[in-house]
Amino acid sequence: MSTTTLGKAKTIKTLNNIASCGLSVFNKENYTVNNESENPDAIVLRSFNMHSMELNAQLKAIARAGAGVNNIPVDKCTEKGIVVFNTPGANANAVKELVLTSLIASSRNLFEGVAWAKTLEKEGEQIPKLVEAGKKNFVGNEIRGKTLGVIGLGAIGALVANDALDLDMEVIGFDPFISVDTAWNLSRNVHRAMSLEQLFATADYITVHVPLTGDTKGMLNKETFKLMKDGVYIMNFSRGGLINEIDMALALESGKIGKYITDFPNEEVLRMKNAIPIPHLGASTNESEENCAIMASRQVKEYLDTGNIKNSVNFPNASLPYTGKTRVAAFHKNVPNMVGQITSAFSNYHLNIADMVNRSRGDYAYTMIDIDNEVDKDMIPDIEAKIKQIDGIVTVRTI
Numbered sequence: 001m002s003t004t005t006l007g008k009a010k011t012i013k014t015l016n017n018i019a020s021c022g023l024s025v026f027n028k029e030n031y032t033v034n035n036e037s038e039n040p041d042a043i044v045l046r047s048f049n050m051h052s053m054e055l056n057a058q059l060k061a062i063a064r065a066g067a068g069v070n071n072i073p074v075d076k077c078t079e080k081g082i083v084v085f086n087t088p089g090a091n092a093n094a095v096k097e098l099v100l101t102s103l104i105a106s107s108r109n110l111f112e113g114v115a116w117a118k119t120l121e122k123e124g125e126q127i128p129k130l131v132e133a134g135k136k137n138f139v140g141n142e143i144r145g146k147t148l149g150v151i152g153l154g155a156i157g158a159l160v161a162n163d164a165l166d167l168d169m170e171v172i173g174f175d176p177f178i179s180v181d182t183a184w185n186l187s188r189n190v191h192r193a194m195s196l197e198q199l200f201a202t203a204d205y206i207t208v209h210v211p212l213t214g215d216t217k218g219m220l221n222k223e224t225f226k227l228m229k230d231g232v233y234i235m236n237f238s239r240g241g242l243i244n245e246i247d248m249a250l251a252l253e254s255g256k257i258g259k260y261i262t263d264f265p266n267e268e269v270l271r272m273k274n275a276i277p278i279p280h281l282g283a284s285t286n287e288s289e290e291n292c293a294i295m296a297s298r299q300v301k302e303y304l305d306t307g308n309i310k311n312s313v314n315f316p317n318a319s320l321p322y323t324g325k326t327r328v329a330a331f332h333k334n335v336p337n338m339v340g341q342i343t344s345a346f347s348n349y350h351l352n353i354a355d356m357v358n359r360s361r362g363d364y365a366y367t368m369i370d371i372d373n374e375v376d377k378d379m380i381p382d383i384e385a386k387i388k389q390i391d392g393i394v395t396v397r398t399i
């Protein structure tokens with residue numbers, strides 16, 4: 001598929017409400033932003049489920065204004081040469097604050113206590129007396145000195161772990177894939193669990209901060225519950241699919257799990273005893289919505305305008321200073337001699353290469369080449385066609 005749009009205005013389609021300060025990155029002279037285009041160049045979204053959507057021929061980029069990309073058909077996008085971005089860390093503080101709020105509020109039976117107090121509305125002058133008599137039913141526990149187990153020490157997990165230490169908790173964390181950046185930011189006082197079993201055996205409260213993937217789906221289930229302390233509280237601000245909900249309902253019923261605080265209510269969750277359903281509010285702060293929208297929009301614009309890639313979940317990061325020279329960007333299989341074949345396509349047209357970058361990620365790679373000469377616009381479809389003939393090329397774009 002050739003995707004030449006040289007000089008044409010581009011269209012951005014939004015699939016959710018995206019903060020306007022982010023969308024204003026797309027200047028009106030070169031971009032149209034709407035929520036109805038049938039053939040957009042890029043899509044910006046939050047939690048909209050794209051799995052049953054057709055991916056239009058002109059689509060070059062999808063940006064998730066947020067962290068989780070399980071609502072996007074990432075593998076299909078890769079096969080079609082569509083870059084998928086997310087906004088790492090842009091909403092992490094918002095989630096951290098809600099996790100810590102929920103940790104304390106659930107431990108103090110605050111949600112149940114408030115709901116009960118509201119039932120007294122019709123009791124008139126008796127209310128203060130009833131409150132004093134009824135409060136014994138909501139006696140809670142302090143979190144100081146208790147152990148918090150944090151599964152996944154990425155942008156959110158690391159913030160939660162550090163701040164829980166400041167609340168005088170013991171913290172044990174598990175993340176076999178921790179990034180170097182996060183490891184640097186994590187307090188040395190966070191105990192490192194060598195296995196999930198070790199974390200389960202010591203934690204009074206568990207909070208899970210991993211992406212939903214084939215490997216993590218249902219990671220908390222009846223087998224793992226057996227390894228946990230009786231009455232443990234579990235907080236899930238990551239994705240509902242991480243928990244086996246049938247097993248969770250039974251474990252809450254038996255008291256094995258004390259409470260399940262989740263940002264992902266559904267029919268099953270709303271039927272559970274001792275579940276605290278929160279309506280997916282983790283990232284819903286003005287600050288985080290703005291951070292995510294700005295980051296997502298900037299990344300898309302940079303890619304459409306220059307081909308440079310930052311924070312993609314399926315393409316390699318790649319950057320080449322943009323000088324305004326004609327740039328050809330190709331996404332291709334990561335196999336030997338691709339760069340040689342692409343560059344020889346230029347020599348057929350007596351074009352000199354000024355600069356280039358080639359980066360790989362797994363089975364795929366991305367190459368950007370700047371041409372030194374003035375390039376006649378009429379030649380571009382021919383050049384692209386020539387490159388497209390090379391076995392292993394997925395997409396070619398001229399900027």
Ligand SMILES: NC(=O)c1ccc[n+]([C@@H]2O[C@H](COP(=O)([O-])OP(=O)(O)OC[C@H]3O[C@@H](n4cnc5c(N)ncnc54)[C@H](O)[C@@H]3O)[C@@H](O)[C@H]2O)c1
Nearest residue numbers: 067068152153154155156175177178210211237238282283
């Ligand atoms: N409730 C909300 O509104 C909200 C907001 C933001 C993110 N999220 C969810 O939270 C998840 C985490 O967000 P983040 O910004 O911290 O992402 P992140 O990518 O910074 O961190 C994820 C961490 O999980 C680790 N990990 C992966 N598999 C693991 C496993 N099997 N065991 C232990 N650790 C594992 C990774 O190494 C990484 O450090 C997102 O994928 C998203 O689903 C929810």
Ligand SMILES: O=C(O)[C@H](O)COP(=O)(O)O
Nearest residue numbers: 046047066067068283284
């Ligand atoms: O993965 C995320 O970033 C969160 O789940 C936030 O989702 P939202 O943007 O729909 O609030």
